[in-house]
Amino acid sequence: MAKEALMPYEQAIEQFEVVIGLEVHVELNTKSKMFCGCANIFGNEPNTNVCPICIGLPGSLPAVNKKAVESSIAIGLALGCQIAPTGRFSRKNYFYPDLAKNFQTSQYDEPIAFEGKINIELEDGVVFEVLIERAHMEEDAGKLTHIGGATGRIQGAEYSLVDYNRAGVPLVEIVTKPVYGAGARAPELAAAYVHAIREIVKSMNVSDARMERGNVRCDANVSLRPHGQAKLGTRTETKNVNSLRSVENAVRYEIQRQAHILANGGTITQETRHWHEDRGYTSAGRPKSDADDYRYFPEPDLVPVQPSLAWIEEIRATLPENPGLRRKRLMEAWGFAELEFRDVVNSDLLDQVEATVAAGAAPQAARKWWTGELARLANSQEVAVQDLSITPAQVAKIQQLIDSGELTDRMARDVVAGVLAGEGDPEAVIEKRGLKVVSDDGALIAAIDEALAKQPDVLEKIREGKVQAAGAVIGAVMQAMRGQVDAARVRELILERAK
Amino acid sequence: MSDLIHKSASELADLIASKSVSSQEVTSAFFDRSVELNPKTNSYLYLNRDTAIAAAKAADAALANGEKLSPLHGVPIAVKDNLTTTDAPTTSGSKILEGWVPQYDATVVARLRKAGLPILGKTNMDEFAMGSSTEYSAYGPSKNPWDLTRIPGGSGGGSSSAVSGHLAPIAIGSDTGGSIRFPAAVTGSVGAKPTYGAVSRYGLIALASSLDQIGPVSNTVLDSALLQDVISGHDKHDSTSLPQSLGSMADAVRSADVKGLRVGVVKQLDSDAFQPGVKACFDDTIAKLVAAGAEVVTVDCPSFEYAIAAYYLILPAEASSNLAKFDSVRFGLRVTPDGNPTIERVMAATREAGFGPEVKRRIILGTYALSSGYYDAYYGSAQKVRTLIQQDLAKAFSQVDVLLTPTAPTTAFKIGEKVNNPLAMYLNDIATIPANLAGIPGMSVPNGLAFEDGLPSGVQILAPAMQDAQMYRVGSIIEQMYLAEWGAPLIAQAPKLEVL
Numbered sequence: 001m002a003k004e005a006l007m008p009y010e011q012a013i014e015q016f017e018v019v020i021g022l023e024v025h026v027e028l029n030t031k032s033k034m035f036c037g038c039a040n041i042f043g044n045e046p047n048t049n050v051c052p053i054c055i056g057l058p059g060s061l062p063a064v065n066k067k068a069v070e071s072s073i074a075i076g077l078a079l080g081c082q083i084a085p086t087g088r089f090s091r092k093n094y095f096y097p098d099l100a101k102n103f104q105t106s107q108y109d110e111p112i113a114f115e116g117k118i119n120i121e122l123e124d125g126v127v128f129e130v131l132i133e134r135a136h137m138e139e140d141a142g143k144l145t146h147i148g149g150a151t152g153r154i155q156g157a158e159y160s161l162v163d164y165n166r167a168g169v170p171l172v173e174i175v176t177k178p179v180y181g182a183g184a185r186a187p188e189l190a191a192a193y194v195h196a197i198r199e200i201v202k203s204m205n206v207s208d209a210r211m212e213r214g215n216v217r218c219d220a221n222v223s224l225r226p227h228g229q230a231k232l233g234t235r236t237e238t239k240n241v242n243s244l245r246s247v248e249n250a251v252r253y254e255i256q257r258q259a260h261i262l263a264n265g266g267t268i269t270q271e272t273r274h275w276h277e278d279r280g281y282t283s284a285g286r287p288k289s290d291a292d293d294y295r296y297f298p299e300p301d302l303v304p305v306q307p308s309l310a311w312i313e314e315i316r317a318t319l320p321e322n323p324g325l326r327r328k329r330l331m332e333a334w335g336f337a338e339l340e341f342r343d344v345v346n347s348d349l350l351d352q353v354e355a356t357v358a359a360g361a362a363p364q365a366a367r368k369w370w371t372g373e374l375a376r377l378a379n380s381q382e383v384a385v386q387d388l389s390i391t392p393a394q395v396a397k398i399q400q401l402i403d404s405g406e407l408t409d410r411m412a413r414d415v416v417a418g419v420l421a422g423e424g425d426p427e428a429v430i431e432k433r434g435l436k437v438v439s440d441d442g443a444l445i446a447a448i449d450e451a452l453a454k455q456p457d458v459l460e461k462i463r464e465g466k467v468q469a470a471g472a473v474i475g476a477v478m479q480a481m482r483g484q485v486d487a488a489r490v491r492e493l494i495l496e497r498a499k
Numbered sequence: 500m501s502d503l504i505h506k507s508a509s510e511l512a513d514l515i516a517s518k519s520v521s522s523q524e525v526t527s528a529f530f531d532r533s534v535e536l537n538p539k540t541n542s543y544l545y546l547n548r549d550t551a552i553a554a555a556k557a558a559d560a561a562l563a564n565g566e567k568l569s570p571l572h573g574v575p576i577a578v579k580d581n582l583t584t585t586d587a588p589t590t591s592g593s594k595i596l597e598g599w600v601p602q603y604d605a606t607v608v609a610r611l612r613k614a615g616l617p618i619l620g621k622t623n624m625d626e627f628a629m630g631s632s633t634e635y636s637a638y639g640p641s642k643n644p645w646d647l648t649r650i651p652g653g654s655g656g657g658s659s660s661a662v663s664g665h666l667a668p669i670a671i672g673s674d675t676g677g678s679i680r681f682p683a684a685v686t687g688s689v690g691a692k693p694t695y696g697a698v699s700r701y702g703l704i705a706l707a708s709s710l711d712q713i714g715p716v717s718n719t720v721l722d723s724a725l726l727q728d729v730i731s732g733h734d735k736h737d738s739t740s741l742p743q744s745l746g747s748m749a750d751a752v753r754s755a756d757v758k759g760l761r762v763g764v765v766k767q768l769d770s771d772a773f774q775p776g777v778k779a780c781f782d783d784t785i786a787k788l789v790a791a792g793a794e795v796v797t798v799d800c801p802s803f804e805y806a807i808a809a810y811y812l813i814l815p816a817e818a819s820s821n822l823a824k825f826d827s828v829r830f831g832l833r834v835t836p837d838g839n840p841t842i843e844r845v846m847a848a849t850r851e852a853g854f855g856p857e858v859k860r861r862i863i864l865g866t867y868a869l870s871s872g873y874y875d876a877y878y879g880s881a882q883k884v885r886t887l888i889q890q891d892l893a894k895a896f897s898q899v900d901v902l903l904t905p906t907a908p909t910t911a912f913k914i915g916e917k918v919n920n921p922l923a924m925y926l927n928d929i930a931t932i933p934a935n936l937a938g939i940p941g942m943s944v945p946n947g948l949a950f951e952d953g954l955p956s957g958v959q960i961l962a963p964a965m966q967d968a969q970m971y972r973v974g975s976i977i978e979q980m981y982l983a984e985w986g987a988p989l990i991a992q993a994p995k996l997e998v999l
Contacts, residue, residue: 052601052602052603055829056824056829057583057601057602057603057829057830058583058589058591058596058599058601058704058705058824058825058830059581059582059583059589059601059603059605059701059702059703059704059705060603060701060702061700061701061736061737061738062738063735063736063737063738064738091820093819093820093823093869095823095826095843095846097826097828097842100824100829101823101824102823102824102826103820103823154842160842162828293870293871295819295820295866295869295870295871295874296869296874297816297817297820297869297874297878300707300708300709300739300817301705301708301738301739302738302739303738303739
């Protein structure tokens with residue numbers, strides 16, 4: 001199987017209306033699994049986090065993890081959904097060796113959250129509203145590894161290994177309503193949507209949200225119809241596109257592939273597709289119809305989940321600010337240039353800068369510390385800047401001492417080094433290292449005079465208008481004073497001497 | 500002390516508590532008898548002297564330390580083979596689980612151990628509890644101690660056969676549509692299905708999750724009450740287990756009084772469909788209650804007519820899903836077909852070889868009933884019938900304290916008589932199924948021998964949900980009335996197994 005014939009993208013968009021629908025699976029980071037007490041940990045030795053319940057031994061029964069319900073409600077609320085006062089789990093019946101019970105316990109016709117919406121802002125500021133149909137709870141399956149055979153798929157494999165550590169890990173599946181009107185920007189919107197979901201669940205700390213570990217997985221539905229046609233076209237569902245770039249590329253590919261087929265009088269097969277990131281194409285999976293018969297029926301081993309209004313409101317009260325809205329608010333409040341702000345966001349330093357500003361520092365000063373000196377130090381120590389042992393309050397204190405003239409920039413860097421070395425708060429470091437700005441101009445003037453005497457031509461040059469010549473003397477003075485003076489003050493005094 | 504085996508569990512518990520006899524002596528007596536007679540009755544699929552005697556010794560040691568762990572401390576017990584036990588294979592009567600030793604104890608089993616009851620062995624049953632006679636057990640039928648050519652009822656025929664044959668003083672059963680009560684009726688013993696949720700199902704190999712309930716099997720009403728008290732109570736491993744306590748059943752039995760009792764007879768279950776001798780016993784029970792001062796009225800439960808039809812949709816539907824896990828991947832039988840053994844072919848071959856005909860029949864029925872396009876007509880309609888039955892019962896219980904019916908339409912039938920006629924087999928549960936559909940408690944108490952065949956008959960007592968104590972109270976009243984007439988429990992009239 002290789003790439004199929006494609007229609008050029010612009011032509012496809014010109015001829016067809018694009019409709020997309022996204023299903024995002026979020027793995028929750030609860031301590032234990034959805035229906036048993038086993039640890040929910042990624043990467044452990046296979047089949048070590050298992051028990052009679054998650055490997056489906058005869059006689060075992062599920063019991064709902066309350067924390068997982070809480071996280072699911074929180075996700076629903078963050079997506080502007082209504083929360084169902086009562087919701088049953090159902091059984092989705094099908095035979096597959098990664099599914100211990102040969103049915104998946106999942107919410108079906110009674111999702112915990114429904115009817116939400118979320119605004120997605122693209123890079124250039126254009127905003128699309130995406131309607132959320134539902135967010136429901138379910139359990140993950142085990143992980144199959146197919147050994148032998150060329151494709152790494154079950155077909156043709158010699159044998160397969162099953163790891164049930166992942167079986168029963170709590171998932172929330174978020175399903176959008178069909179998204180219309182994105183046109184050429186549909187691929188971009190799909191990626192931005194997944195990015196937004198990832199950012200939201202991460203900000204709430206309900207998921208580790210690492211796409212490379214499968215914490216956030218996306219199935220992308222794409223269909224095309226001629227402009228003006230009311231009936232939706234046949235859709236394909238591209239499974240498990242597991243990076244933002246893949247989401248965008250897979251949607252774009254499907255648009256071009258389907259457009260080519262439709263324009264040549266063909267029909268789209270309703271099926272799942274696999275995305276091959278390395279070579280940039282999708283291939284046919286299994287045929288999928290709306291009549292796939294999973295023989296759903298209400299899970300008789302569980303009582304319905306019935307969150308009280310009080311509990312829902314309690315959860316609502318703990319929700320963090322929507323990440324997008326927060327960025328907008330901070331950008332306005334801080335007045336950074338767009339590049340400066342993006343630097344902070346991309347370095348994941350919004351929390352640090354915000355806290356530093358809250359502790360009294362000016363926004364620009366806070367930004368410079370975190371994206372400048374501190375980022376440099378972290379880089380040289382090979383740790384994340386967020387993990388440096390200095391608090392936003394300490395940074396703000398140091399900045400305050402600079403502003404009041406008690407520390408020079410150079411001394412401040414010394415103080416930071418001291419704090420990072422575990423010498424205590426900035427005040428303690430200043431005390432211990434004897435860092436103090438000399439404010440007695442007498443000693444300073446003496447040092448300046450001494451330096452000027454060694455470089456007699458400097459005063460001449462300054463008088464001739466070459467003010468930058470002062471730099472050479474400033475350096476010498478700073479050295480003589482062991483940095484404990486304000487460079488600006490030194491410059492001021494030199495210029496006075498030259499008058 | 501050979502007469503130990505004819506004593507009730509409560510009598511044995513008293514003897515053990517007063518140190519007149521040790522748990523080890525009692526356990527040995529039942530164990531030796533079981534080893535001797537099991538070849539005749541096939542009550543047990545598994546017996547283990549070492550674990551039984553070790554548990555009895557531990558019970559004796561605890562008592563020597565002044566620790567009485569429960570009112571049944573030291574009394575040995577038999578456990579139906581669909582409850583998981585870490586020290587004994589658990590097969591649920593199926594070839595597909597032959598030799599499987601579970602990694603965990605069912606909650607009920609753990610509670611028995613904690614209460615100081617030595618487990619004698621695991622009792623026979625219809626495969627996955629599908630049946631009314633044990634003839635669908637993969638390990639051959641159990642026999643009725645009253646007549647070894649007859650069935651001991653099912654699915655819990657191993658437990659009823661063990662208790663009525665004195666191979667165990669008490670036993671654990673499970674009841675999805677009558678699997679405790681029908682066997683009790685046809686063996687002259689007592690059996691109770693508690694309110695749904697009163698006893699944890701954790702570790703019970705599920706037949707139909709919304710109908711299954713574990714309960715006691717015994718020769719006296721007090722023994723069942725004492726056993727229900729030991730095994731009931733909330734379990735965090737079973738979300739459907741009731742959070743609240745239903746009180747002491749033993750207290751209800753001991754304080755039973757007929758005064759003010761209002762009894763309902765269900766119009767739909769008082770017909771000529773019952774064997775005349777069974778009907779005569781039932782009429783006699785009602786006459787005795789009237790004579791004792793109870794008020795008896797007829798109540799109408801029109802939806803009972805649809806109970807069997809609804810039951811045989813809900814049960815197979817749930818069972819088809821519950822039994823999907825038997826796929827050879829993680830435990831149990833694995834059959835690898837010749838040629839190219841793909842996972843699908845291994846699963847299919849295993850299930851083909853491992854499941855018996857009744858199990859396959861119900862899996863097919865249930866799969867069909869849940870299929871897209873048929874769900875509403877079958878499963879959906881059956882759930883509506885369930886609601887209607889609950890409404891009928893609520894209305895009936897607004898007029899009376901309990902409902903009485905004959906437990907079974909006939910006395911014990913001959914082995915082989917109905918095994919090729921599933922519909923006839925299904926009708927055995929006509930009176931017991933409504934309790935499972937509605938989640939209410941029901942028990943069977945012996946009420947005489949049918950005149951035409953001299954075999955035991957039982958009367959069923961149904962009480963409102965969570966009023967298990969009321970059910971035991973009436974069970975005790977009826978038992979006392981018959982004791983006054985017979986001078987001993989009905990079981991004393993059974994032939995001696997040794998000479999059969």
